[in-house]
Amino acid sequence: MNSFWIILFHTYLNKLKTKSFIITTLLTVLIVLGLTNINQIIDFFDKGGKDKIAVLDETGQLYKPFKQQMSAINKDLELVHYKKNEQAAEKAVKNGDYTGAVQLRFDQDQLPEATFKAMTIADSTISTDLQTGLQQLKTMLAASKINLSQDQLQKLYKPVTFEKKALEKNAKTEEELNQARGLVYVLLFVIYFAVIMYANMIAMEVATEKSSRVMEILISSVSPIKQMFAKILGIGLLSLTQLAAFLIVGYFSFKHNLDSLKDGFFGVYGFGDVPTATIVYAVIFFILGYFLYATLAAFLGSLVSRIEDVQQMITPMTMLVVAGFMIAMFGLGKPDASFITVTSYIPFFTPMIMFLRVGMLTIPTWEAIVGIGLLLATIIVLAVFGARVYRGGVLMYGKSNSFKDIKKALQLTKNE
Structure with a gap:
């Protein structure tokens, strides 16, 4: 039986001291530390400041209510009322002055629509937030056209209560x-x-x-x-x-x-x-x-x-x-x-x-x-x-x- 334990501990100690085991362990520990500190890592790389979005308001009416909606959705997104033309805005985005540019205008029903331009649209977070803000603004304007009060609007869009209950015992x-x-x-x-x-x-x-x-x-x-x-x-x-x-x-x-x-x-x-x-x-x-x-x-x-x-x-x-x-x-x-x-x-x-x-x-x-x-x-x-x-x-x-x-x-x- 003594030989069994000799081989067991020889196998254990021999593998324990190998470079591959040590490197694998250290790399995995670093990955674990990275995952559990992911928020701090993201904050570290984002410490340069908020994302700036140039807003071109062709209507002259949508910028303020749109900015108000966005402040409730994403506080880290800075909207800037850009008063130059579309070409100048695109050039500013290319120069890195802005993360992107959004053009606000009215459609044929006098409801808001927009075009978002950025160097890349691979990161959908910003565009999704902007779309959500515009959707909420459109809802408010549409409700005002049919004379819905704020309370009525809140009731209309209040999430439905949907409870899930399992009938199985101890589920x-x-x-x-x-x-x-x-x-x-x-x-x-x-x-x-x-x-x-x-x-x-x-x-x-x-x-x-x-x-x-x-x-x-x-x-x-x-x-x-x-x-x-x-x-x-x-x-x-x-x-x-x-x-x-x-x-x-x-x-x-x-x-x-x-x-x-x-x-x-x-x-x-x-x-x-x-x-x-x-x-x-x-x-x-x-x-x-x-x-x-x-x-x-x-x-x-x-x-x-x-x-x-x-x-x-x-x-x-x-x-x-x-x-x-x-x-x-x-x-x-x-x-x-x-x-x-x-x-x-x-x-x-x-x-x-x-x-x-x-x-x-x-x-x-x-x-x-x-x-x-x-x-x-x-x-x-x-x-x-x-x-x-x-x-x-x-x-x-x-x-x-x-x-x-x-x-x-x-x-x-x-x-x-």
Whole structure:
């Protein structure tokens, strides 16, 4: 058993000190810090001042009421009454004096219309705000033409009350669903990238040792089965170390910037008051998903002798992860669809899709337990089968990138 722990910690420490691991960790930490400080970053680049819009009022009547409407929509947009002609306004925009220019005029019904000109219309924020302001102004002028009072106008455009109530017992409210959707969305990405990255790492580790003939020395002193599970657990420990770094940095950065983030993505898809059960399920499905694909990757990696062949061999496994992720993304909008329910019981999709259902819906506990049970059973079957393939696969050299080599590996295991 001592050799098992030696390989486990050797794998862990060896990968922990690699430049690729350190650089990946640092880059991801920077991304996490960037996301949780996004408002400050945007403010830093926008500190040059407000966007200035030149307003050409051909009517002589629309500028003041239009500016009044815009002050309520976007306070960071500065409207300037531009009294020169259209050509001069275009030249001022090209020179960078203004972000854009808007021409106000009356249509044939004596209602306002406009043309907006800017160097590029790729950023739709400003043009959308200007259009909204003009639409409100048009509504006011149209109402005045048919003698509607301000109170009548407010009643006419008051948003309709539309409540959503679920009749199912213990069903989540809309607010809880929004919160769950945000958390599930983030954790699905974590599961997806972690499984792909760390499973690939295991396959590469095995193939690298075989290509350097280190495996011949190892199998003479340690059984291949011990090697396989020691590597899986070693890289699993590595993944938990890296994820812990991301979560700690993300948690404290998010907590520090909570006030500035509450009106954005994190406000709509809140992360406060997250149910403990959701966190527990996230951890369970992450760990089981890792072991499922890590076991698969280990014995697939044992079939190749060259590092160049690894990606080709594990491509089907990667496609399974991608398929599960894409189904889960679809399920964020329709988590109660029959297709989602059925695929949540397919072991290779269960880590993501069953977690999606647990997070988004109020499903019976037995359904989650069945999903976990199927995952555990599949992992055990893969571990037993994978150990036999691994045992023979590590003895195979030469060009080996076909799934027919699984049969050859099993024969080598029997002949030992």
